[in-house]
Structures are given as structure tokens and as C-alpha cells.
Amino acid sequence: MAAELTAHELVAQHRPTLDQALEAIRTRAYWSPHPEHPKAYGEHGSLDAAAGKAAFDALLGTRIDLGQPGTDDWTGDELSPYGIELGVTYPHADVDVLLPAMKAGQRAWRDAGAEIRAMVCLEIIKRISDRTHEFAHAVMHTSGQAFMMAFQAGGPHAQDRGMEAVAYAYVEQVRTPDTAEWTKPQGKREPLALTKRFTAVPRGIALVIGCNTFPTWNGYPGLFASLATGNAVLVKPHPRAVLPLALTVQVARQVLAEAGFDPNLVALTADRPGEGSAKTLATRPEIRIVDYTGSTAFGDWLEANARQAQVFTEKAGVNTVIVESTDDYRGMLANLAFSLSLYSGQMCTTPQNLLVPRDGIRTDQGPKSYDEVVADLAAAVDALLGDDARANALLGAIVNPDVKARLDAAAGLGEVALASREVTNPDFPGAVVRTPLIVKLDGAKPDDEAAYMNECFGPVSFAVAVDSASDAVELLRRTVRDKGAMSVGAYTTDEEVESAIEEVCLEESAQLSLNLTGGVYVNQTAAFSDFHGSGGNPAANATLTDGAFVATRFRVVEVRREA
Template sequence: MADLFAAHAALLESAVAAARGRGFWAAFPENPKAYPEGAAAEAKAAFAALKDHPFELAAGDAAPLIGTEVSPFGPALGITYRARAVDDLIARAEGAGAAWAAASIARRTGIALEILVRLNTASFLIAETVEHTTGQAGPMAFQAGGPHAQDRGLEAVAYAYEEMSRVPGAVLWEKPMGRSAIRLDKDFHVVPRGIGLVIGCATFPTWNSYPALFADLVTGNAVIVKPHPAAILPLALTVRIAREVLAEEGFDPDVIQLAPDTSEAPIAKELATDPAVGIVDFTGSSQFGGWLRANVKDKLVFTEEAGVNTIVIASTGAFGPMCQNIAFSLSLYSGQMCTAPQVIFVPAGGIETEAGHKSFDEVAGGIASAIDALLSEPARAAAVLGAIQNPATLARIEEARSLGRIVRDSAALQVEGARTATPLLLAVDAADEAAYLEERFGPIAFLVAVADAADGVARAARAAREKGAITAALYSTDDTEIARAVPAYARAGVALSVNLTGGIYVNQSAAFSDYHVSGANPAGNACLTDAAFVAGRFRVVCVRRPAAA
């Protein structure tokens, strides 16, 4: 067995330093050209070979097969997965978890780092699986599903390693007692919290799951990965690679297991409430997130749920670039990102720009025109929009058309077999809160006429506090106005982007720098990733005895 901790020590050291510094750093290249020539073609062939076959994780497995994944770009994948009963999954995790918990922190960390490196090698294949389960376009599927997700997993490893390393292994404790002293040998043991359950989502199965998956593994917990029924394959491939590394290092591969289910027969509640499960991580709807928080009170529960992300346009010195930036944010992956903006507050009397005063309708028209220009070339439109993951989103767009004045209507791209939709823009008054203050997942956005910029900021902050928000944006040329707004957003627990133009967008979140989700409003009760995200996944137990004379 290799000394994987030593082999990856430089990677870990750089990750720990990056997490402390919060500047730009990426362990895994996001540019496909940085990978071996021919890797993309090999991945397409490997993905084609997976289709219409059982996806096996263990030889001779006779568990029932399930699986009904359909690509948002058209065809059914035809891939099935072994579905074990909950009690079997739990028993296997408990059996495998004992040796894993007993392994040293360095050993577990080295294995986790090796898994990440191998996942990176498989980035093109992972991208294929993400693209054809989530509907992300190829470039996003590669970056978000591969290197960016791997960076998020590495970030969790770095935080977990640092937190566990604060605990000394053994100390000599001496308490002076006049002419004598009490002397004790104390050993401190890092012990896992319990089985970690990671419940994946349909839109970002790897990016949203890797922080929890790797935080659980490194802190000594066996892991059960419960993917969304519509996006099993990316996490199945992840689990396969992890199991291969574990087996090579002499551990029972059931330290990590896949727990697929169907929409008709879900198992997440049964898993989450099993006494052996100590940690539950969930990304998805507020309905199920609320159920977890209400019913799973004796465990560590981390959720990322729904929210209403906002933009306030007070003024701008770059009207065209601002509109283009907002247009891209609204269009990227057809608005199916937890960070995508939904509500744009604009003063009813208009705004001041470098090109003079712009009325509310001119601001709305500028954004609509920028979307049209962005999506005017079919290939570029397809690369930006991707496909609609869930058919229910198309129905949601249809229902939303009646909620306001249509500034820009949604339409499908001419991509055979794919579910597609361009952004729908609706103009509403500030009083129409029932329309715009409910999360409407997908390419749906509201331009809301407010009294003035201060009213817009107040409404945006209140929306974050009451409805939840992960991101917010503000455009203003007034430094005093910006300074007043910053504390309001901070108190609301929402990350604020100010005057973004060019190649950076409000819906982007950078590993090792941005704190994705604050845990300070209803959009989620935890941050991915910080020390609090990892520290509760283990406990410290002391063993003491009289010191040797």
C-alpha cells in the first residue's frame, strides 16, 4: 500500500493555505486543453459503453436493478443500478466503518486526496454523465461537474484535516499540588459522528455533494450516497472510483455505498431517520429540507434549500456591459442554478447612466435586448442555456406568464429532442410580492418597480431574511449608497456582488475563496465550506491514566 498522505502532501498543503488566504487558487484545471489529448473522445466512448447496461459496483451483486434516467437532450440512458434495502446498506456501512474510523487521520486524508486525483483524471467521463443527466451544456458540465466540484471536495478535505489536526494525540498532564504533582497520560481520540448520508440533487450532483462526501470520509464516517433518481450516474461513477481506491488500500469498499431509489419508492426519509446515521447532508427543495429539520433532530443536518436571489439597479456607469452581465446570469444553464438571480429591483422613475437617464422600461428593454443578442447565434445559445432538467420547469414557465407584463417571452431552441427554454422576463409592481417572492426555479425573472434604490435594497435584504437567498447583486455609482447597503445584505446573510461587468457573474462561486451559502438565512443552514461544516462530523474522546513513574 502506498503512502498516499506523503504522495499528496504538497496538494494538501496548498489547499490548506488557499482556504486560509481566500485568494484565487485551483488545484484542478478547468480548461479542457490542460488534459491529455484524446481524453474527451475516450470519455465519449466510455459513456456510450455505459448506456443500456447495469452499472455494477461489486462482482456477483444480485440486488434488484432500478434506474430510469433520461437525458434532457432526448434519449433514455438505459442504465440500471443495484438497489439495496436500507437495513442492508446500514449493516454494510457499520461493518466497513469500524476499520475506517480506526485509521489514522493521515491515512484517511491521503486516501481522500487520491480519490480526488482519480476523479480529476476521469473529468471528461464525469462531464458526459453530468451533461446527460442534468442538462448542463458540455462546457459547464465539464467545469462544474468535474474540476470545480473536485476543488470543492478538496476544500472540505483541507478544512477537515486542519480541524482534526488541532487535536493532540497524546499529552502528559501535570497539576502541581504543593510539593507533589498529579501526573496523567492523556490520549485524545478523534471519533466519527456516525454514518454520513449525502442526498444529491438533480442539477449539480457532484458540485453540491462532494463537500459533504469528502468531509464525512476524512472525519472517519462511512458514507451512503443517495443520488436524485434523475441524476444517479455522476455519483455512481464517483462512488465506483472511491471504492476502487479504498479496496486497493485494504479497506472494505462499503465504507462508501450508492443508494439509488426511484421517485415512486423513495428511501431518503428511511435512511435519514435510521439510528445509525449521524450526519445528513441535503440539497434540494425547501419542502424536504424543512421535513429534515423538523424530524431529524438527533443528528447533524446540513441543508441547502430554495431562495430568491435579487439584483438592485440603482445607477450604473456602464449600462450596456451591465445589461450583458445580467443577461448572461439569467441565461446560464437556463436559470437552473441555486445562485441564479430571479428578482431585479429597478426604481419606477428609472436610473442614471453614463448615457443619461434610462426609464424603467428602457432598463427592462436593455436587459431583454442583451438576452436576445446573447442567444442570437444558435450554437452559442445552446452552449449557454443547456437543457431543462425537469419537465415541470416548462410547466412552471407557462404558469408564470400570467404573473406580470411580459417584457421578453420564453421560447424553445430548435434542438431536436432536447427540452429547452430561453429566459422569461416579467414586469411587476413592488406590491405583487406573491408573484416575485416565491422561488420559481428555471429561466423566470421579474423586473420589479420600486420607489427608489433604498426601497429596492430594503426589499432585497428582507427577501433574503424571510425567503432565503444565496446571492445578491447591486449596481450603483454612489459609494455612500453602496456603503449603506453592505451591512443590510450582511445582516441578511447573503453574499453581495457590486457592479459586476465583464467575465465574472453573480451566479459563480469560487472554491477556496467564496463561502457558498452563509447558513444565516432560509436558503440553507450551513456554509459549503467552512470550519463549522466539518467540525461537527467528528468528536474527541479522552482516555487518561496515571503517568508512568
């Protein structure tokens, strides 16, 4: 069939962007082609705020028919954390029909080569970028993120992470040349000479198992890494967060078709709540790659059971911040207060355990006792969230009833230093909005350990009193080793303490943010520069993004013959 998007056009449009992305992952300096400001959209074919909102509204109550084989069953009952029923239905695929159909286009996709695959992926991301406003509402009303966060994290930041994966996938595939002339001297005899051809071949079909809180941000790296390395990709979203990934699949299928490829290279199957189709899908022989973000229990299950596949997991950890000393007490408190509040602590990188010496800390405001530090942090959170409008804009909504139940229970774990407060969202009366809870615990008490040594996902933090800086460092080590960590933070002006914390993070493979007091937060990572997770501790077996994240998604087959 004649492609509407020719290879020439795709390369002309996207190769310069790919080259910039390749330079960014080489230098890890700041770079992003996707504007963060909502007002930057509305020209050059992108939807502005009003058009994006209208597009989202038009989706409500509709059936998203992706034109996939094996679809005569539909499902979908997403309830926005803001209280709206989305009413959108999606294909509940007959995978016995769909999976074979997904294989049909793989040969042409493989033969297109790494560059064209990268170009097609960048065109998909470009089309998604143009609809960032629409996606922002879709992410907001599935994850419960506040609009601005849904816009940025679910839009440009997710698109960045997808493009980063494309860049790594591309560079990994072209490390081996397409052909080689091999000529081996044989002394006085004729040299041995072979012509070798090397082809990057896909593993097969990749499965992306989406999560509730960051459907696009956590879904795009695996989706684009697998697609860019020649695999077909089946997306199985979280039942509460289907819409953003269904739109993504729709765009991908459109672009693939326009570029002359089989749209079935990317497909979606939604499951019913409680159906648990991910287990069945992940262990099917056709599935050769699995990307998963979610609970440790299911991530561990996938690693143990989806043995026919390369499995990439981001599970859960217990994130620690050591508060040992600071020369910017107010900056520290403001920074921490923001980290605890953003999206009601529902990020895998949100700090949970704040380790504070029970004898207090040194600061530029003089010594502060443990109680003072905790009270001042509580006050900083209160000040940050005192205004309801601002609180709503930062907190978003509680994503599901499990998080709310955990928050309610956590207040009984110890002395409450900061109670969680209910906030009303005037625009969405159905939204469950809560401020962070801070509970005091004692690092020396075995009973308290049961609380702080387990992940309590949601707006819950523990101010853990420790005996000393070295006690904090050892608790950090034990926490990362046993429970994993997606992020570690520390505040210290003491070189020895800093060095000890760094050493623990190097030895236990944890990503460390030191003395953040300004506008960067421990729970945020930037694509092309920061690694998200390390892949070296129990919280995740992979990192976003490095060579290891893409290198096993394809193989190189060599065909050699005499020259």
C-alpha cells in the same frame, strides 16, 4: 490484507496538494489543482475528449454493479434532458443488509487517522479528475447542463469543492493534538501529571441526498467532509441524476479497497421515481449525518425530523439584484444577461428579482428609465442568445418537465418584457431548450408580491419596479429574511446606497457581489475562496465551506491516565 496503495505512497503523492489546499483556505486567494480546459486532459493517465466520450457511451445500457452487500434488486430509468434514455441500472439496496455492512470497516478507517483519510480522499478525487471528460457527459445527460458547463462545474469545480471539504475536515481534526502531557504544579508537593490521548471519532453513517441539477458539485462537499472525518457514506442520488454519483461511488470503493480499507465505507442506493426513500433513510438510527440539496419543503422536513442526525441543507432562496446606478451600463447589462442565461437560470444562485427604481437609474450612458433598463436588459439577453449554437452552449436543456411548466405559467404573472424562446438543439432534437423570460412586476402591488416573493426555479426573472433605492434595500432585507438567498447582487455608484446594501447583507447573512461587469458572475462561486450560501438565512443552514460544515461530523474522545 496487503494494500496496493501504501500509506507512504499516498502521503508522498497527495500531501503536497493537501498543504496547498490548506494554504488556499487560509488566504482564500485563487487556487485550483484541477484544469478547467478540456484540452488539458489526456496525459498522465487522464482521459482525453474522445476517450471520455467513449467511456460514457460504453456505460449506456449497462448495469453498474458496485459489489455491495444487500443488492439483489436494481433500478434506474434516467432520461437525459437531451432526450437520450441512459438505460443504466444501479443497486436498489436492502439497507437492512447494507447499513450493518457499512459499519464493519469504520474502526480501521477511524484508526487510520485524519491524514491518511485525507490522502485516500484526495486519491479518489484524483481518479475522478482523470475521468473528467467521462463525468462531463454523465453530468450533462442528467442535469441538462451544456457540455462545457457540465465539464467545468461538474468536473474541476466539483472536485475543487470536494477537496476544499477534505482540507477543512483535516485541519479541524488536527486542531486537537493526538496526545498531551498535562502537568499541574501543586506548590511544594509533586505535580499532578496525566497522559491524555485524543481520538477523532466518526458520528456513524452519513447520508448524501443528491440533487438533479448539480449531482457532483453539490454532492461532493458533504460526501468528502463526512468520509474525511471517519464516517461511512451512503449516497442516495436524485432518481434523474444517478450516474455521476454512481461513478463517484465506484471510484471511491476501488480506492478504499486498494488502500486496504473496506470498500463498503462508501455505498450507493438508487431509488425508484416517486419511491421517496430519502425520508426513510434519513430517519434511520444508523444515519448520523445528512447532507441535502433541494427543495425548501423537504429540507425543512429533514431539519425537523432527522433529529438523530447532523443535518446540512441547501434549500431554495429568492435571489435579488438591486439595479440602482452604474458607471458601466453595457458591462452591467452583459453581465446580467449572462447570469440569467447560464444553464437556463437553473442555478440556486441565479438572480430572480431585479429591483429597479420606477423613476429610473443613473448610468454612464445618461439616465435610463425603468422601462429602458428592462428593455435594454431584454435586448442584451437576445443579443447574447441570438445565435442558436451559442444559445445551446449557454442554456443547456430544461432539466425536467416541472421547470418547463413553471416557465410556461410565469408568462402570465405580469407584462412580459422578454418572452422565452424555444431553441432547437441540432445534436439533440429531444432537448427542451428555452431562453430566459423576464416579467415586469410592481413592488408596490400586493398581487405582484405573491409572484416575486416566491422562488420560481428556472429561466424566469422579475423586473420589479420599486419606489426608491431605500425601498429596494428594504425589499432586499425582507426577501432575504423571509425567503432566504443564495446570492445577492447590486449595481450602484452611490456610496450610501452601497453601504446600506452591505449592511442588509451583513445583518441578514447574505453573500453579496457588487458591480460585476466583467467575466465573473453573481451566480458563480469559486472553491477555496468564495463561500456558497451563508448558513445564516433561510436558503441554507450551512455554507460551503467553513469550519462549521465539518466540525460536528466527528467528536473527539479523550482517554486520560496517570503519567
